[in-house]
Amino acid sequence: MSMLSDALGSGITGFTRLVTGAQARWIGCAPSAVQRIYFANHASHADFALIWASLPYDLRVRTRPVAGADYWEQGRIRQYLIHEVLRGVLIERAGHARSRNPIEIIVAALDMGDSLIVFPEGTRNTTDEVLLPFKSGLYRTASMRPDVQLVPVWMENLGRVLPKGEIIPVPLLCSVNFGAPMKLEPGEDKATFLERARRALLDLAASIRPQ
Amino acid sequence: MAALPHTLLLSAGILGVLVVASVVGRVLKLKVAAGARHAVIDNLNARVKAWWLMVAVIGLALLAGKGGVIVLFAFASFVALREYTTIAPTRRGDHWVLLASFFVVIPFQYALVWMEWYGFYSIFIPVYGFLILPTIAALRGEVRDFMQRTATLQWGLMICVFCISHVPALLTLDIPGYADRNAFLLVFLILVVQSSDVLQYVWGKIYGRTKIAPQVSPSKTVEGFFGGVATTTLLGAALWWITPFTPLQAGVISLGLALMGFLGGLVMSAIKRDRGVKDWGSMIEGHGGMLDRLDSVCFSAPIFFHVVRYWWSA
Numbered sequence: 001m002s003m004l005s006d007a008l009g010s011g012i013t014g015f016t017r018l019v020t021g022a023q024a025r026w027i028g029c030a031p032s033a034v035q036r037i038y039f040a041n042h043a044s045h046a047d048f049a050l051i052w053a054s055l056p057y058d059l060r061v062r063t064r065p066v067a068g069a070d071y072w073e074q075g076r077i078r079q080y081l082i083h084e085v086l087r088g089v090l091i092e093r094a095g096h097a098r099s100r101n102p103i104e105i106i107v108a109a110l111d112m113g114d115s116l117i118v119f120p121e122g123t124r125n126t127t128d129e130v131l132l133p134f135k136s137g138l139y140r141t142a143s144m145r146p147d148v149q150l151v152p153v154w155m156e157n158l159g160r161v162l163p164k165g166e167i168i169p170v171p172l173l174c175s176v177n178f179g180a181p182m183k184l185e186p187g188e189d190k191a192t193f194l195e196r197a198r199r200a201l202l203d204l205a206a207s208i209r210p211q
Numbered sequence: 212m213a214a215l216p217h218t219l220l221l222s223a224g225i226l227g228v229l230v231v232a233s234v235v236g237r238v239l240k241l242k243v244a245a246g247a248r249h250a251v252i253d254n255l256n257a258r259v260k261a262w263w264l265m266v267a268v269i270g271l272a273l274l275a276g277k278g279g280v281i282v283l284f285a286f287a288s289f290v291a292l293r294e295y296t297t298i299a300p301t302r303r304g305d306h307w308v309l310l311a312s313f314f315v316v317i318p319f320q321y322a323l324v325w326m327e328w329y330g331f332y333s334i335f336i337p338v339y340g341f342l343i344l345p346t347i348a349a350l351r352g353e354v355r356d357f358m359q360r361t362a363t364l365q366w367g368l369m370i371c372v373f374c375i376s377h378v379p380a381l382l383t384l385d386i387p388g389y390a391d392r393n394a395f396l397l398v399f400l401i402l403v404v405q406s407s408d409v410l411q412y413v414w415g416k417i418y419g420r421t422k423i424a425p426q427v428s429p430s431k432t433v434e435g436f437f438g439g440v441a442t443t444t445l446l447g448a449a450l451w452w453i454t455p456f457t458p459l460q461a462g463v464i465s466l467g468l469a470l471m472g473f474l475g476g477l478v479m480s481a482i483k484r485d486r487g488v489k490d491w492g493s494m495i496e497g498h499g500g501m502l503d504r505l506d507s508v509c510f511s512a513p514i515f516f517h518v519v520r521y522w523w524s525a
Contacts, residue, residue: 021293126303163303170309171289173297173492 005084012085013053013060016046021173024054027204028180029151031056035115036149036181038063039138041131041201042119043159046169048086050158051117054176063115066106068093089116093123103140110145117153120197126164131202134194142184142193152179152201156208179204214392217453221398225266232259251416261498269401273394277325280379280397285321289313290501291371291509294491298483299363304353308344312368316340320376327383336373341365370479370509371502377512384516384524386455395453396519399461400468403447404511405504407469408476410446411439428480436473443469455523464518468511475510479503 016022024031040051048065055063069090072082082088089109091102109116118141120134142150154177162169182200184193236256244252272283296309316336323332345361381396415435423431447465451458479502483489492500502509 157297160301160303163306166306168310168314170296170306171293171313172309173293 002084005080008081008085009052009060012049016049016053021171022050022053023173023175025175025177025208027177027207029149029178031059031178033059033062034149035110035113036151037110037138037141038115038117038151038153038178039120039197039201040117040153041155041205042121042124043126043155044124044162044164046158046162047119047124047155048088048117050155050174050176051153052086054178059115062113063117064089064109065117066091066109066119103137103144106137106141107144110141110148120194124164125159130205131198134198136190136194138197139184139190139193146184149181150183150197151181152197152204153177154179154201154204154208156205175208177204177208214395217392217395221395221453222270225402229259229263229266232262258498265504269398273397277379277382280382280394281321281325284375284379285317287501287505288317288321288372288375290492291375291505292317292367294500294502295367295371296364298486298488298491299367300356301360301364302353302355304351304355305348305360305364307351308348308364311344311347312364312372316368317372320372321379324376324380324383329380329383332376332380336368340368344368374509374513375505377516378508380516381512381519384520386519386523387525389455389523392453396455399447399450399454400512400515401508402450403443403465403468404472404507406446407439407443407465407472408507410442411435411473414438414442424477424480427477427484431473431477431480440466440469440473455519464515467518468515471511471514472507475507478510479506 038051040047048067052060052063052065064087067082067086067088067090069092072078072088072090082090089105091105092099093102106116106118118138120138121132122135122137123132125132138150142148155174156177157172157174160170161172161174179200182197188196236252236259239252240246240249240256243249268283272279292312296312301309320332320335323335344364345357348357348361378397378400381400382393384393384396386393411431412435415430415432415438418434418438419432421433422429423433423436444462444466447468448458448462450465451461454461456464479491483491490499491502498504
């Protein structure tokens with residue numbers, strides 16, 4: 001990482017902390033340097049930056065977001081940000097022409113030893129639903145690398161700070177909540193696992209929310 | 212009467228109380244808790260520590276003059292409104308209204324206070340904000356829960372911006388025979404209201420038996436209320452020498468401030484219970500958020516301002 005991109009990374013995390021008043025709460029696990037896939041709810045463009053900002057520096061430089069190539073490959077600034085600053089793992093999403101299997105790309109990134117941030121809903125949630133159904137990528141990745149810890153991450157309020165299509169963020173208080181790590185059980189089928197993972201995220205959300 | 216001896220005496224008094232509180236906290240920690248974790252004593256010490264910081268910040272703002280005080284309370288409004296809207300149920304269609312609230316209404320309200328334009332800052336939010344903000348929301352086209360959303364945000368602006376802005380507005384009052392000493396009015400208000408909170412807490416902790424509003428605020432007791440309000444009245448009367456009031460007037464006004472402060476705490480607690488949170492935030496260690504500390508000030512500041520303006524200002 002060059003000095004400029006390092007500085008930009010710190011700038012982004014600092015700005016995100018300031019605007020969101022971000023509070024990282026390690027509820028189910030500690031911020032320790034083990035390989036993990038953080039799977040989170042996705043409500044805004046600032047989601048990566050916020051999870052990133054919540055990680056201690058030594059973890060942050062070893063954690064890469066998995067992002068949609070169709071969005072991030074457009075334009076020089078986005079390309080620079082995703083490749084040099086965020087060190088994103090770009091995949092081609094369903095519905096777009098795919099030249100490479102996205103799971104292969106994700107597994108290759110895991111094999112380099114880095115942790116990943118994924119949004120299993122597949123797209124930003126702008127509906128009234130709390131959490132959209134999960135795509136199968138999390139299951140397929142877990143079945144190929146079953147030893148990697150899967151950590152649910154619930155981001156509260158970020159969708160309200162910067163809803164889809166808006167440019168200026170509202171300075172509400174956000175929190176990033178890290179739940180207890182889970183793994184794919186031997187013999188667990190896709191539907192059961194995805195439901196269990198989604199449930200884990202919803203339970204985490206319920207545990208930190210009022211009511 | 213010169214202002215300087217008063218400033219020194221008052222500062223010495225406040226610092227003396229903080230020193231005593233710090234020593235008592237340290238002794239309690241060693242003797243009662245034997246150095247171990249103790250929820251009540253640790254919280255007490257965290258609160259005292261935060262009080263040192265708050266006194267320092269308010270002191271510095273007062274030294275900086277009107278501008279410093281206005282910037283400090285504009286920031287307090289910003290943080291308070293942020294805590295309020297964080298737990299308020301808003302929708303995507305409120306985005307522009309929220310942006311306008313934070314980045315237009317707050318700076319504008321405090322700019323009007325700076326300009327000492329009483330006729331405008333006292334109606335800007337209740338009239339213009341009240342009419343224009345729902346219009347913006349309506350133009351965004353989202354109608355779901357429209358009445359609740361509009362009412363919720365208007366109430367938040369009234370509490371967090373309108374009410375709090377009356378604290379620095381005290382500096383703009385023109386009181387015959389009290390020139391250049393308005394800062395004492397601000398200190399009097401904050402001292403009386405915050406002491407009332409502390410005294411009600413202390414009386415409640417020592418003698419509290421009967422809950423006054425168990426559904427709303429389990430920590431408020433009848434004994435704490437009467438003990439706190441009575442001692443606050445005496446304290447306020449004893450501070451008459453920094454005000455334009457007689458000792459009797461200072462006592463009566465302090466009684467009013469303690470009552471309003473109590474009601475503020477009660478109403479803001481009701482909102483917290485409704486939304487299922489214990490504290491408004493975590494900004495001030497031991498106290499919770501900005502609104503946990505300012506709830507009583509929100510309710511008492513406008514009343515104090517208008518009482519002084521009506522009976523004492525030129």
